[in-house]
Amino acid sequence: MNNIIEIKNLSKTFPGKIQAVKEISFSVKQGEIFGFLGPNGAGKSTTIMMLTTLHLPSSGTALVSGYEIKKSPGKVRIQFGYVSQDLAVDDRLTGYENLFLQAKYYHIPRKIAEERINSLLKLVELEKRAKALVETYSGGMRKRLDIACGLIHRPKILFLDEPTLGLDIHTRRQIWQYITDLRDKEGITIFLTTHYMDEADSLCDRIAIIDHGVIKVLGTPRELKSKLGGDVITLDIALKHIKKIPKVIKLLKALAKIKQIKTDKTKITIVALHAESIMADVLKIIQKNSITLEMVMLKTPSLDDVFLSFTGHSLRDEAGSREQAHKARRMLRRIRS
Amino acid sequence: MSINHFISDVYYVGLRDLKHYLKQRVRIMATLIQPIIWLVLIGNLMSGLTANPFTLRFLNAPSYLDFMAPGVMVMTTLFTGLFAGVRVVWDRRLGILQKMLSTPLSRAAIPLGKVAAAVVQGNIQVLIVILTAVIMGVTFKTGLAGILFILIFISLFCSIMASISIALSVNIRNMETFFALMNFITMPLMFTSNAMFPVEAMPGWLKLIAKWNPISYAVIPLRTLVTSGWDWTVIWQSLLILSFFVLFFLAAAVFFFKRARA
Numbered sequence: 001m002n003n004i005i006e007i008k009n010l011s012k013t014f015p016g017k018i019q020a021v022k023e024i025s026f027s028v029k030q031g032e033i034f035g036f037l038g039p040n041g042a043g044k045s046t047t048i049m050m051l052t053t054l055h056l057p058s059s060g061t062a063l064v065s066g067y068e069i070k071k072s073p074g075k076v077r078i079q080f081g082y083v084s085q086d087l088a089v090d091d092r093l094t095g096y097e098n099l100f101l102q103a104k105y106y107h108i109p110r111k112i113a114e115e116r117i118n119s120l121l122k123l124v125e126l127e128k129r130a131k132a133l134v135e136t137y138s139g140g141m142r143k144r145l146d147i148a149c150g151l152i153h154r155p156k157i158l159f160l161d162e163p164t165l166g167l168d169i170h171t172r173r174q175i176w177q178y179i180t181d182l183r184d185k186e187g188i189t190i191f192l193t194t195h196y197m198d199e200a201d202s203l204c205d206r207i208a209i210i211d212h213g214v215i216k217v218l219g220t221p222r223e224l225k226s227k228l229g230g231d232v233i234t235l236d237i238a239l240k241h242i243k244k245i246p247k248v249i250k251l252l253k254a255l256a257k258i259k260q261i262k263t264d265k266t267k268i269t270i271v272a273l274h275a276e277s278i279m280a281d282v283l284k285i286i287q288k289n290s291i292t293l294e295m296v297m298l299k300t301p302s303l304d305d306v307f308l309s310f311t312g313h314s315l316r317d318e319a320g321s322r323e324q325a326h327k328a329r330r331m332l333r334r335i336r337s
Numbered sequence: 338m339s340i341n342h343f344i345s346d347v348y349y350v351g352l353r354d355l356k357h358y359l360k361q362r363v364r365i366m367a368t369l370i371q372p373i374i375w376l377v378l379i380g381n382l383m384s385g386l387t388a389n390p391f392t393l394r395f396l397n398a399p400s401y402l403d404f405m406a407p408g409v410m411v412m413t414t415l416f417t418g419l420f421a422g423v424r425v426v427w428d429r430r431l432g433i434l435q436k437m438l439s440t441p442l443s444r445a446a447i448p449l450g451k452v453a454a455a456v457v458q459g460n461i462q463v464l465i466v467i468l469t470a471v472i473m474g475v476t477f478k479t480g481l482a483g484i485l486f487i488l489i490f491i492s493l494f495c496s497i498m499a500s501i502s503i504a505l506s507v508n509i510r511n512m513e514t515f516f517a518l519m520n521f522i523t524m525p526l527m528f529t530s531n532a533m534f535p536v537e538a539m540p541g542w543l544k545l546i547a548k549w550n551p552i553s554y555a556v557i558p559l560r561t562l563v564t565s566g567w568d569w570t571v572i573w574q575s576l577l578i579l580s581f582f583v584l585f586f587l588a589a590a591v592f593f594f595k596r597a598r599a
Contacts, residue, residue: 052439055598074441082439086432092357104349105440107342149436 003027004157004189005051010060012046020046022213023060028191030156033183035204036193038306043213044193045085051191052082065156072268078106081150085162085193087142089134095121095145096130099152103143109134112137113152120148124178140171147178158182160192164199197303207303209310216310224306229259231275232305233282235268236295242266244289251285264314266294269305344441350450351457354424355541359459368413372466376473378400393533398564399476407471407487407559408532410595412550413466414459414491415527418498419519421455422506423593448594452499452587459495460488475563483562486572493579494555500586507597531556552576 005028011242012021021043028034036044038146051057051062051075055155062069065079090098096117103113121127124144134142143163150158163179164172180203182188194200200207208218217224235244252270257278260271272278275298286293308314358364387393398404421438426447427433429485437447467484477483502519509515527533529543530552536544547553558575561568 049435054435054438077439077441080439082436085433085437086435088432090433092351092360093353097356101349101353102440104345105437105442107345107441230455 002030004030004065005191006063007047007051008061009064010047010050011058012055013048013058020213021050023049024210024213024215025060026208026215026218026285028156028157029181029206030189031187032205032268033116033179033190033192033203035193035200035207035212037195037197037200037207037303038210040054042210044195044210045161046213047210048082048159048191052080052159053077078153079155080156080157080159081153082159083143083146083150083161083163083315085165087139087146089137089142089145089149091135092133094131094133095137098134099149102149102152108153115156116152120151123151126149139167140174143167143171143175144178145186146177151182155188157189157191160190162165162194163192164186164196172199177204197307200301209307211311211332219308221303223300226301228271228301228306228309230271230273230301232297232299232301233270233272233275234297235270235282235286235293236294236297237266238292238294239266239270241291244291248285248289248291251289252282254283255281260309262308262312264308267314269308271301271305341419342441343443344444346446347450347453348404350437350442350447351453352450354451354454355457356527357424359490368417368462372413372462373469375412376406376466376469376492380405380473381408392512395537397535398560402470402473403470403564404535404560406466406475406532406555407563408530409470410463410466410487410491410559411494411555412527413462414495414555415498415523415552417459417462418455418495419523420507421451421499422502422519423512423515424451425455425503425506426509427514429510430512437440441477445591448500448503449587451503452496452590455493455499456495459491463488477563479562479564483567486562487559488490490500490555490558490579493576496583497551497579497586500590502581503590504586504593508595520528526550551582554582 007027009023010021011019011023011026013019024043024047046055050057051064051069053069053076056070058252064076067075069076082223089095090101093101099120100113103117107117111214117130118127124147126141126144126148129137129141134145137145147160147163150160160179164175167175176199179190179192180212183190183337193203204221204294206218206220207224209216209224217227219227237248244267245263245266249263252258252261252268255280257274258270258272260264260269262269270282279298282336283296304314340497356406380402381406387396387401391402396404403565428437434447438444467487471477501522505518506515509529529549530550532552536547536553536560539547554575561571
């Protein structure tokens with residue numbers, strides 16, 4: 001398969017010397033669903049905004065469908081559709097008007113625009129509400145309309161920035177279905193960012209984990225999980241025994257078969273081949289040191305574990321920047337579902 | 338980038354803003370009522386106060402109402418024009434601006450379309466002011482042809498104000514800052530101009546400010562058309578000066594808009 005996006009040493013430094021993206025290089029294959037996974041503020045949106053020509057990169061290059069983003073931004077803009085995390089649909093206009101204006105921004109003739117709008121409305125199941133003001137739409141309907149806007153000019157690539165942020169679980173699954181259908185039926189390459197593990201796991205063909213502007217690891221979900229090299233035992237130590245953790249870790253490391261031990265606050269994560277065979281030994285160590293456990297778990301690795309293993313911290317604990325939190329709140333206020 | 342695409346871009350950016358405007362019923366009601374309040378309340382009150390030969394000599398008009406009507410037209414336009422930037426701040430906050438910028442839409446067409454929409458709004462509102470003034474007995478010396486010229490001047494003045502507003506708005510991220518800035522600009526501009534009070538009645542220092550105040554440049558030709566008649570020297574001079582400012586500030590709006598970060 002051909003590479004439809006090729007990124008080489010792309011960096012972005014904002015005024016104030018905040019380096020949001022640091023020399024990232026990777027490529028996206030034609031027709032795949034590519035996921036950019038990372039906590040808030042990791043550099044996901046900044047990367048998308050560079051690829052969509054909204055931000056100029058500080059250094060490095062990227063080819064989008066064969067066109068260089070700095071040299072020919074005009075050509076690049078026709079190649080992709082961009083659905084931002086802001087739910088950027090126009091409240092005061094109807095769904096139809098939103099799509100029509102979007103078509104006109106791409107200079108699509110009226111006749112063709114009307115045909116495409118009707119078929120897109122059918123695709124995202126909004127035909128019945130097309131003439132209603134977007135104000136009256138639910139969060140999921142707005143997202144669907146926004147995705148339809150991104151498809152109006154039949155792009156080769158669709159950039160989806162946090163496509164299911166702030167949506168309920170049912171709507172999220174519905175959006176996943178649309179995304180998969182787009183790839184399967186229309187052959188559109190999908191580049192999405194997310195901070196939901198399950199989304200990356202069940203939706204994406206390949207995932208890049210990004211943290212603090214650096215790509216930590218890239219591969220299919222299965223590859224990433226097997227990179228851990230075994231099963232995962234998670235121990236949650238009671239807070240009152242937190243001081244005993246270093247000693248416990250020393251003892252645990254002495255056990256055979258253990259590949260990796262990581263701690264995150266009170267949580268100890270152990271990666272080991274055939275973890276069930278060492279479980280007894282692990283518990284023995286805990287018991288000997290008279291430590292109270294809040295939780296013990298043994299499982300095959302999830303992307304959560306992969307994330308923790310490659311970044312040294314868990315994804316959920318990330319508080320996110322103030323602007324991000326503000327954005328999320330603002331958006332939730334706009335959604336009425 | 339063909340010229341047809343560019344015109345289409347300006348048109349659809351402007352059309353979107355106008356659609357928003359026409360759906361804001363409360364705002365339209367307010368813009369209908371505001372000139373009536375100015376003219377009926379302040380106009381009538383001041384007409385009573387100034388109905389003596391001594392003051393009328395300053396006004397150089399049949400009554401204060403005749404003197405004030407062009408001032409109200411310019412002020413109405415001033416507010417409408419300066420409001421144009423609000424749309425930029427909103428669009429940026431809601432992510433709609435970023436969405437527009439990721440399309441092939443011309444960068445320059447966005448500020449120009451917004452200015453065009455403001456000009457249409459300004460003309461609608463000034464027509465309402467003119468209608469109110471006519472009903473209240475203001476006589477337009479130059480008649481219908483004069484009103485046509487008034488609308489040309491209003492369009493130029495509105496373009497200037499809308500361009501200034503957009504140029505200032507591109508780096509503002511929240512509404513409160515924007516409104517504070519606009520208030521800071523409008524009040525002093527209004528009261529140091531000849532819109533409400535005759536320059537002849539002002540103290541020397543204020544006269545000097547009023548002379549250089551951009552609002553005065555729009556009020557002078559309008560007042561000439563309403564109260565004196567076809568004074569072509571004034572009309573041509575004002576047309577030239579205002580057109581120059583239109584070009585200058587439009588260029589500034591486009592420049593700052595293009596330079597701004599998404």
